[in-house]
Amino acid sequence: AIWMTQSPSLLSASTGDRVTISCRMSQGISSYLAWYQQKPGKAPELLIYAASTLQSGVPSRFSGSGSGTDFTLTISCLQSEDFATYYCQQYYSFPRTFGQGTKVEIK
């Protein structure tokens, strides 16, 4: 199985901040990585797939980068609706695995 290390687990930030979340794989996965946002009591929502492609309807302040083993999700200007938990997921091989999650909270 491919192991994923997502960091940080908790990120305190203010509206307008630029934030980055990291996801590191135990082996290379090319660009087979997705990022999801989850708000309390709701299902996850797809933000980015293929490491850097923005899902339709997702604001352009979200961006993804990386390939191989190291990936990053960036929110360029944090908005109030962005306070949530974010997960990376590899779909390169089975079992599919998720990162541990990063909770973005208000500072």
Add this chain to the structure above:
Amino acid sequence: EVQLVESGGGLVQPGGSLRLSCAASGFTFSSYEMNWVRQAPGKGLEWVSYISSSGSTIYYADSVKGRFTISRDNAKNSLYLQMNSLRAEDTAVYYCARDRPPSGWSDYWGQGTLVTVSS
């Protein structure tokens, strides 16, 4: 509009069984691969199982292998998860999620159904 609606969750005793369903609408269900993903209370997401569009290819997480069975009925636009020998650690919200072809990121998720395993 794509919709995935899970049902069948509830309270079950350890060792018991439960069958979850996911009703799909708004897309050609038979053309899409599907997954079950779960989330224990206060915890992160855990992928559980995958089934190909025809049902011919199936994968499971080690944590449920031998106890859970994924299946689908394309004529009924429905996905299922038969869960046997349930344990306390299976307590979670279970989501069905659609894979976007060809590579397989999950682009639509249901709202989830809660399974509680407790005596």
